[in-house]
Amino acid sequence: xxxxxLKQKFEELACEIINEAETFSFNLSDLPEIADYKIxxxxxxxxxxxxxxxxxxxNNCIYWFETENNDSCNNLQKLLDGQRENLSLxxxxxxVKNRNKDSNVLYVGIRRGGLTKKYxxxxxxxxxxxxxxxxxxxxxxxxxxxHWARNIDCKINLKVVxxxxxxxxxxxxxxxxxxFKLKPLIGKH
Numbered sequence: 001x002x003x004x005x006l007k008q009k010f011e012e013l014a015c016e017i018i019n020e021a022e023t024f025s026f027n028l029s030d031l032p033e034i035a036d037y038k039i040x041x042x043x044x045x046x047x048x049x050x051x052x053x054x055x056x057x058x059n060n061c062i063y064w065f066e067t068e069n070n071d072s073c074n075n076l077q078k079l080l081d082g083q084r085e086n087l088s089l090x091x092x093x094x095x096v097k098n099r100n101k102d103s104n105v106l107y108v109g110i111r112r113g114g115l116t117k118k119y120x121x122x123x124x125x126x127x128x129x130x131x132x133x134x135x136x137x138x139x140x141x142x143x144x145x146x147h148w149a150r151n152i153d154c155k156i157n158l159k160v161v162x163x164x165x166x167x168x169x170x171x172x173x174x175x176x177x178x179x180f181k182l183k184p185l186i187g188k189h
Contacts, residue, residue, distance in 0.1 A: 014181035021159035041134040054125035059113040083148040091138040095187040105182040
């Protein structure tokens with residue numbers, strides 16, 4: 001197979017995934033204070049509704065966090081980089097730095113389908129709860145927004161695509177193809 005044809009197919013796949021994405025929007029300044037991890041973020045009007053909708057996604061998913069423009073995303077990346085040591089001291093694990101630039105995508109991730117046994121929520125909603133910063137186990141890697149960006153006035157679009165019948169073995173490949181296209185500013189890509 002010619003490389004040019006393969007690149008074209010990957011580009012088409014990435015564009016199709018982007019076009020299929022469902023959007024869940026929120027502002028970082030609306031993140032509630034973390035008073036007690038036993039008080040669920042699910043009780044919050046905005047985030048409770050988002051997580052409730054994500055609970056309906058029980059198949060394999062890819063997701064990404066994007067801002068409205070490159071400048072907003074660059075500012076968030078710089079803010080996180082400036083807080084990495086403090087987050088580490090407070091036992092909060094965040095995604096690694098990377099070399100991508102000029103993107104409005106902060107992070108790309110995947111989540112295998114299914115429901116958690118203990119809390120009866122989708123694996124995806126549990127993962128997003130970690131990214132929002134409301135999971136009591138800080139060593140679980142995620143963006144941890146509530147711990148460094150809670151008072152920032154920045155609109156975030158969480159984009160989600162659920163794959164009805166995609167085998168687990170393809171999920172990492174799809175993530176790499178999409179990350180190559182979106183060039184997230186944070187994470188392994």
